[in-house]
Amino acid sequence: MLRIDIQGAPEVVTLLCSGRLVLGVEAETLRCMAASRPEARVVVDLQQVYAMDAAGLGLLVELHCRARQQASLLMLANPSPCVRRLMALTNLESVLQVAGPAAPELARNNHEEQRAMTA
Amino acid sequence: MSGSSQSVEHDALACEFVFTGDPAAMIAVRDRVMDFLHEHCADEQQEIDIMIALQEGLANAVLHGCRNDPSKVIRCYVDVTPEAITIVITDPGEGFDTAAVIESTGVGTNLTQHGRGINLMRGLMDEVSYRRGGSELHLKKLRTRQL
DSSP states (O other): OEEEEEEEETTEEEEEEEEEEOTTHHHHHHHHHHHHOOOSEEEEEEEEEEEEOHHHHHHHHHHHHHHHHTTOEEEEESOOHHHHHHHHHTTOTTTSOEEOTTHHHHHHHHHHHHHHHHO | OOSOEEEEEEETTEEEEEEESSHHHHHHHHHHHHHHHGGGSSSHHHHHHHHHHHHHHHHHIIIIISTTOTTSEEEEEEEEOSSEEEEEEEOSSOOOOHHHHHHHHTSSOOOSSSOOHHHHHHHHSSEEEEEGGGTEEEEEEEOSSOO
16 A cells, blocks of 8 residues: 655645555556646655565656656655665666755755756 | 466465466456465565566566466465465566677666666576576575565
């Protein structure tokens, strides 16, 4: 089971995930939730995710690639030890944007810098 | 036999799960296998490792071995000994070039949505091997707790 709590801040939304992010309804729930957000900056907090499989990792890559295509931002926050281990096993640590508790603030600043550079 | 599964318990520490080649049946079997293994895992981390590896093995059997065809059948045999937990997943597919696939999954960073399953299984389990040309997957996790 995966539970997602939504935490809003101006122009940034944080999706607080808890449970397991695996193939099936869990991965589909996060996919729909992330896709439905109007904010250009989405933080996915993984501190309470105790298990993830290849489908979950694939979903994070999918959301990351989609955000880049749309010139928006996806940031992962506080990955649990399990999530960190799986990201390391699949060499995704260097690709996905990962931050600690300050992720929402970083997401806001990072996106504003990107906008300034492209303006 | 569409979307169904059944199990035959051989003894207290071994069980065979038989299910059809569709994702819904696979997820139900994954959870049933983990229910069976719950009390035999040394700790929560070992249980999570096995769950993830099992998930990958079953998903590959459904997707590649059965091509999501619910008329095909997958067998998942689980055996618990004092030394190890062994899972054998057999699908009716033609198998694959195991050496080539294992070599390709270990190179570089994969930015697609698929193709991480074998890497994960190899990282999480103590032994991962394929037999019968790739249509039979053997997963082994050593136990750190005595029965």
